[in-house]
Amino acid sequence: MKKLFKSKPRTPVDLVRQTRDLLVFADRGGPDTKESKRNEKMMELSKLIRDLKVILYGDSDSEPVPEACSQLTQEFFRENTLRLLILCVPKLNLESRKDATQVVANLQRQQVQSRLIACDYLEKNLDLMDILIAGYENADLGLHYGTMLRECIRHQTVARYVLESERMKKFFGYIQLPNFDVASDAAATFKELLTRHKSTVAEFLLKNYDWFFAEYNKKLLESDNYITKRQALKLLGDILHDRSNLDVMARYVSSEENLKIIMAILRNSAKSIQIAAFHVFKLFAGNPNKPPRIANIFDRNREKLLRFFADFKPDKEDEQFEADKSQVVREIVALECINRPSIQP
Amino acid sequence: MAQEEKKEDYPRKATCSNGQYPLDSNCYKILDEIGRGVSAIVYKAICIPMDSSVVAIKVIDLDKSRADFDNVRCEAKTMTLLCHPNILKAHCCFTVESHLWVVMPFMSGGSLQSILASSFPNGLSEPCIATVLKEILSALSYLHRQGLLHRDVKAGNILIDSNGLVKLADFGVSASIYESNSSCGWVGSSSSLSLMLTDFAGTPYWMAPEVIHSHTGYGFKADIWSFGITALELAHGRPPLSDLPLSKSLIMKITKRFRFSDHYEKTKDSKNKKFSKSFKDLVALCLDQDPSKRPSAEKLLKHSFFKNCKGPDFLVKNLLQGLPAVEQRFKRADIQRLVSLEKTDDNDDKEEDDSSSGENVRHRRISGWNFNEEGFQLDPIFPSDHKNKDGDSDRVTKQVRSTGETIVQEKGNERSFEGSSFSPRQNEVSDENEAASRGGGSNESHGGCSSYESGGVNTGVVFESLLFLKKSLDYQRQQVGQMIALIRGEEAAETNREDQLMEMIEKLRMELENEKKKRFDVEMELEFLKMRLSNE
Known part of the structure; x- marks a missing residue:
């Protein structure tokens, strides 16, 4: 590999240009080109993409050179190379797909004159996100496009676009695909979208509260799929416990419907699911302004809950959990005093 | 170069898509258990709609994984996206209730570790070793080019099929150099190839020194070290230092005061096995203390040791013939495993059980180790040359401190020294526990399991042997205490203080626990009183 480099000293800019030319060729499909000629060109393209990767990441002998990375990035985004590369992924072989994914990922972090020019480019080409998201519908592309997508949503504006696009609804299906590797990749992206950019997420959740949580409850929390349910509970807990989502949390824990769902999950047979549900349940219990209907549920189930919590503990000792649990028990007991002030004569 | 080109062609020709195998557990029929780890079991099974072709299915218990499933996700992804003739790939993976099923090709020969245990x-022989190792180097070279570390190279993770094809398996702990803050991934978090990881993974015997002293970070060269240890393992039938329990081998390395059970002398005497110069040279290169001096996998492929490698047929003839089926080996190893668990802390038993050693084992503190090219073993570095000339039957144990010259001698129960050569700590038992479970072929939360490794851990038995171990450790502790009192050396006092502190911490923790409980009770009472008050 190194020898090859020395015999043809090409600048990063040259490499990007040659890559672009070949991508244009690959994208066109060229039905009139001979098979052998075509294979040759695809081989050449694979090599170029690998060379780009070596410049960006270095190899076992050399660290990447910032100047070369910067030139490469600048040339890459000067024209439509990223779009071409994304579109051509299905035409590449497995190794080149992986290389292309690493190149695209790395470019998202490259600064040119202290600007992330990848972000500037993507803001003008947001439809590329739609292509990447749709990758989850194809088992062969899902992992490559998925990784690229997660790197692109590091940019806040891009993440906002995805959150607010129609495609967001599709994730509820993607994370339950039968193919575990693709499904879990989609779940990782979904989580990234809903946790990375705090202010954008809070804004999105408030604006889309109704449909989002209706879907979340129905499709994820009430799913029969163990892994969907467990991941969804964990993520819900993370979202609601995040300070930036305080308003969303207040709204969530005021809903009688939500409480019923979480209480039903507390009875799940899998311990890890129960524990995850508890982390959401404690928010309902800790709400200082419980609406009467919520207080009513607590009141009616007081004994059952207290009995349940008496035996409820994780397999491993967990101080935080014990502290939370006694807090919840206290809340439940305290409710009694407020609700029934006049039992005694 | 030509070689590399050939390998790069492979993925294009092979069918790397995994669309063919059904994602439905009803399509598979499980036949036999062939491997087991802490949170995963490997089965031999048939895929009914695929002409009942035989597959291996690794069933991972997700209820034992962390909720983000990052490790499991990465393992699945790695196994789907890697495509190389010497790497075990997943056909597909899907969930069945709280379990993940990873469907893989069935490797009928099982792991090299189980082949060693059962037949060798x-x-x-050297030609077999060379043939196997070359295939593994191809796999490592491919992995490293992808920016991936395997991190658990050992004979237990090298599988062979009925055609003599050798594959590297188990990506439960593999990691990507490109994403150093998470355990895996394909994509860089920094623009540079930092080549350093800092978390702790792998199986102790095979771990490189820089992995154990993990604060310094480690890279591809850690796999090369493990590769060197694997070479020794194939040559001798077991990894160096393996007659010590796992955790001890690990702790020894961590403290850098290596104790050494000199079985290299035994092997020299009893087997007198001759190894070629090129083999010795290869292993010496891999086991250089300085990672930067170890050659890359790519370079090692050109080593003279691999000049006359044989093909897969050679392995079929020389390794697989007369070998019991993998499921039978698993069952047998399962029983052996139980026996070996019992003897982890007890060398007296070991002498009877271990077929390859009929002598007493002497232990000495050493200050480091060197690869001894001549004897083809890892040699201890003694701080000063205390030749132990006492006969084996004499049951005299010597300890040589790495820093000082304190020599402790005691006649009598040898076992009391097993644990006393390093300061016994309270967490000893849990260390052992973890190590034992790793020995079972798996890695804590990773849900990983060396697919065909002949280790099976039965919780009941583990518990029993741990209890036993604890008792014996307590006993040893007492003995050490007495010895320390005898010596009253400076270091000894220090150990003593450490022990006292540990006890104190434990006591304080208990008190804190009690206080917490009391506080909770009082608060409950307070609530109750408040309630009564408000009612009145």
């Missing part, structure tokens, strides 16, 4: 207790 004294190691393989």
Whole structure:
């Protein structure tokens, strides 16, 4: 590999240009080109993409050179190379797909004159996100496009676009695909979208509260799929416990419907699911302004809950959990005093 | 170069898509258990709609994984996206209730570790070793080019099929150099190839020194070290230092005061096995203390040791013939495993059980180790040359401190020294526990399990042996205490203080626990009183 480099000293800019030319060729499909000629060109393209990767990441002998990375990035985004590369992924072989994914990922972090020019480019080409998201519908592309997508949503504006696009609804299906590797990749992206950019997420959740949580409850929390349910509970807990989502949390824990769902999950047979549900349940219990209907549920189930919590503990000792649990028990007991002030004569 | 080109062609020709195998557990029929780890079991099974072709299915218990499933996700992804003739790939993976099923090709020969255990207790012949190792180097070279570390190279993770094809398996702990803050991934978090990881993974015997001293970070060269240890393992039938329990081998390395059970002398005497110069040279290169001096996998492929490698047929003839089926080996190893668990802390038993050693084992503190090219073993570095000339039957144990010259001698129960050569700590038992479970072929939360490794851990038995271990450790502790009192050396006092502190911490923790409980009770009472008050 190194020898090859020395015999043809090409600048990063040259490499990007040659890559672009070949991508244009690959994208066109060229039905009139001979098979052998075509294979040759695809081989050449694979090599170029690998060379780009070596410049960006270095190899076992050399660290990447910032100047070369910067030139490469600048040339890459000067024209439509990223779009071409994304579109051509299905035409590449497995190794080149992986290389292309690493190149695209790395470019998202490259600064040119202290600007992330990848972000500037993507803001003008947001439809590329739609292509990447749709990758989850194809088992062969899902992992490559998925990784690229997660790197692109590091940019806040891009993440906002995805959150607010129609495609967001599709994730509820993607994370339950039968193919575990693709499904879990989609779940990782979904989580990234809903946790990375705090202010954008809070804004999105408030604006889309109704449909989002209706879907979340129905499709994820009430799913029969163990892994969907467990991941969804964990993520819900993370979202609601995040300070930036305080308003969303207040709204969530005021809903009688939500409480019923979480209480039903507390009875799940899998311990890890129960524990995850508890982390959401404690928010309902800790709400200082419980609406009467919520207080009513607590009141009616007081004994059952207290009995349940008496035996409820994780397999491993967990101080935080014990502290939370006694807090919840206290809340439940305290409710009694407020609700029934006049039992005694 | 030509070689590399050939390998790069492979993925294009092979069918790397995994669309063919059904994602439905009803399509598979499980036949036999062939491997087991802490949170995963490997089965031999048939895929009914695929002409009942035989597959291996690794069933991972997700209820034992962390909720983000990052490790499991990465393992699945790695196994789907890697495509190389010497790497075990997943056909597909899907969930069945709280379990993940990873469907893989069935490797009928099982792991090299189980082959060693069952047919070659004294190691393989050099042509076999060369043939196997070359395939593994191809796999490592491919992985490293992808920016991936395997991190658990050992004979237990090298599988062979009925055609003699060798594959590297188990990506439960593999990691990507490109994403150093998470355990895996394909994509860089920094623009540079930092080549450093800092978390702790792998199986102790095979771990490189820089992995154990993990604060310094480690890279591809850690796999090369493990590769070197694997070479020794194939040559001798077991990894160096393996007659010590796992955790001890690990702790020894961590403290850098290596104790050494000199079985290299035994092997020299009893087997007198001759190894070629090129083999010795290869292993010496891999086991250089300085990672930067170890050659890359790519370079090692050109080593003279691999000049006359044979093909897969050679392995079929020389390794697989007369070998019991993998499921039978698993069952047998399962029983052996239980026995070996009992003897982890007890060398007296070991002498009877271990077929390859009929002598007493002497232990000495050493200050480091060197690869001894001549004897083809890892040699201890003694701080000063205390030749132990006492006969084996004499049951005299010597300890040589790495820093000082304190020599402790005691006649009598040898066992009391087993644990006393390093300061016994309270967490000893849990260390052992973890190590034992790793020995079972798996890695804590990773849900990983060396697919065909002949380790099976039965919780009941583990518990029993741990209890036993604890008792014996307590006993040893007492003995050490007495010895320390005898010596009253400076270091000894220090150990003593450490022990006292540990006890104190434990006591304080208990008190804190009690206080917490009391506080909770009082608060409950307070609530109750408040309630009564408000009612009145």
